Amino acid sequence: MQTTMLRLDAFLRRHRRAVLAAWAVTLLAAVPFAARQSEHLSSGGFGVPGSQSAAVDDALDRFPGVQRAQLAAVLVPQAEATQPQLRAAVARIAAAAEPVDGVSLAPRARDRAVTAAGGQAGRRAPRRPGAPASRPSRRRRPRCRC
Numbered sequence: 001m002q003t004t005m006l007r008l009d010a011f012l013r014r015h016r017r018a019v020l021a022a023w024a025v026t027l028l029a030a031v032p033f034a035a036r037q038s039e040h041l042s043s044g045g046f047g048v049p050g051s052q053s054a055a056v057d058d059a060l061d062r063f064p065g066v067q068r069a070q071l072a073a074v075l076v077p078q079a080e081a082t083q084p085q086l087r088a089a090v091a092r093i094a095a096a097a098e099p100v101d102g103v104s105l106a107p108r109a110r111d112r113a114v115t116a117a118g119g120q121a122g123r124r125a126p127r128r129p130g131a132p133a134s135r136p137s138r139r140r141r142p143r144c145r146c
Contacts, residue, residue: 073097075113 012019048054060066073093077086090113094105 075086075089075093090105090110094110097103097105
C-alpha cells in the first residue's frame with residue numbers, strides 16, 4: 001500500500017498541471033447539474049403522489065389566504081410549572097419572534113397555548129399512600145462492549 005501511495009505521489013508531482021486541469025474540467029462539467037438540483041430537491045417530499053405531505057399540501061390549497069407555517073415552537077410544561085410561568089414562557093417566545101420579519105405569534109395561538117398548557121399546570125402524578133415523595137433514578141448505565 002505504501003508503494004502505491006508513493007507512486008501516486010510521484011505521478012501527481014510530475015503531472016501537477018494536468019491533474020489540476022482535469023479537476024477544473026470535472027468541476028465545470030458538474031456546475032450545470034448542481035445548479036438544477038434545487039428543482040428536484042426543493043419540494044421536500046410534497047411532490048410524491050399519494051404521500052401524506054402531498055395530501056396536506058393539497059388540503060391547504062383549498063383554503064384561501066391560509067399561511068403555511070415554516071417555524072414552530074413547542075413548550076412542554078414541567079409538572080411543577082405554574083400558570084404565571086407558562087404565560088411567561090409564551091411571552092418569551094412572542095418577544096423572540098417579534099423582531100423577526102414575517103414571524104409572529106398569532107393572538108389566537110397564544111391564547112390556545114396558555115389555555116392548553118394551563119390544564120397541565122400544577123398537575124402532579126397521583127401517589128400511592130405511603131409511597132416516598134420521590135424515587136431515585138434506577139436507570140442502568142450502558143455497558144461497554146469494548
